[in-house]
Amino acid sequence: MAMIDVIRSDEMSRLGICADDDCEGLVLDLSRNRSRRFCSTACGNRNAVAAYRARQASGA
Numbered sequence: 001m002a003m004i005d006v007i008r009s010d011e012m013s014r015l016g017i018c019a020d021d022d023c024e025g026l027v028l029d030l031s032r033n034r035s036r037r038f039c040s041t042a043c044g045n046r047n048a049v050a051a052y053r054a055r056q057a058s059g060a
């Protein structure tokens with residue numbers, strides 16, 4: 001039973017909320033380096049575009 005508890009707690013640590021401010025989608029990060037932040041590529045792309053525009057606007 002202890003083994004199952006470990007697996008469950010590990011899965012919970014991989015479960016989060018989408019990093020998109022306007023989205024509350026669940027993110028289950030199964031990537032090895034835990035780099036996943038968005039529930040979908042649509043949210044990821046939207047934020048990538050916003051970050052790009054913010055960089056452009058700041059004149060960097």
Ligand SMILES: [Zn+2]
Pocket residue numbers: 018019020023024025038039040043
């Ligand atoms: Zn999302």
